[in-house]
Amino acid sequence: MSINSAVMSSKRMDWETPDDLFAELHEEFGFTRDVFARADNAKCVRFFSPADDGLAKEWGSGEVCWMNPPYGREISKWMEKAHQEAFEFGNCVVCLVPSRTDTRWWHEYAMKGAIRFLRGRLRFKGAPDKAPFPSAVIVFEGRAGMSHSGATTRKRAGNRGNKTSRRTSSPQG
Numbered sequence: 501m502s503i504n505s506a507v508m509s510s511k512r513m514d515w516e517t518p519d520d521l522f523a524e525l526h527e528e529f530g531f532t533r534d535v536f537a538r539a540d541n542a543k544c545v546r547f548f549s550p551a552d553d554g555l556a557k558e559w560g561s562g563e564v565c566w567m568n569p570p571y572g573r574e575i576s577k578w579m580e581k582a583h584q585e586a587f588e589f590g591n592c593v594v595c596l597v598p599s600r601t602d603t604r605w606w607h608e609y610a611m612k613g614a615i616r617f618l619r620g621r622l623r624f625k626g627a628p629d630k631a632p633f634p635s636a637v638i639v640f641e642g643r644a645g646m647s648h649s650g651a652t653t654r655k656r657a658g659n660r661g662n663k664t665s666r667r668t669s670s671p672q673g
Contacts, residue, residue: 515624515631516541517568517596525637529594531566535559536578541625543568554578559585559593568596576605579638583609586640593642599634614639 522543525531534547535554543566548554555577559565565585569578575597582593599617600606616637621630 515568515571516626517543518622518625521596521618521622522566525566525594529564529592531594532564533559533566535565535567535593536569555581559589559591561589561591563591565591565593567593571598576609579605579609582638582640583612586613586642590642593640595638595640597636597638598631599636610636610638612640614641
């Protein structure tokens, strides 16, 4: 099975985040919880496994969450939960998602966060080829992390290697 058919099918939705991308974002944000992971691919010591069902859990208050959600039909539920956790509970949630600007979930949730389009195509950890779709990082910083202008108050680490294109939209609660 090619990466194109594997990624685009519902058989595998849990592609592991590339280590270099996570390291760059972790240096910037300092993640405290991975909200969708298995024990063998968790990016944080504290994580919710599929058995824990992160959609049904409260993610805490004031947490800095990493989310690489399942890319199938459930992604809308995960993006809704990330938005809720940020804007109702004050968590910062950083989401790695396919850049699917033509979908309802993108317009209902992703557009309410700071959007960073990633340059090129990601090669997910363990995948033989690059993904057949572009990716984006969506940042929901919640009310506590936002200034009046909509710009984040969190210190930015800079754009090492120019890996991400940073287009920021004003978050809406």
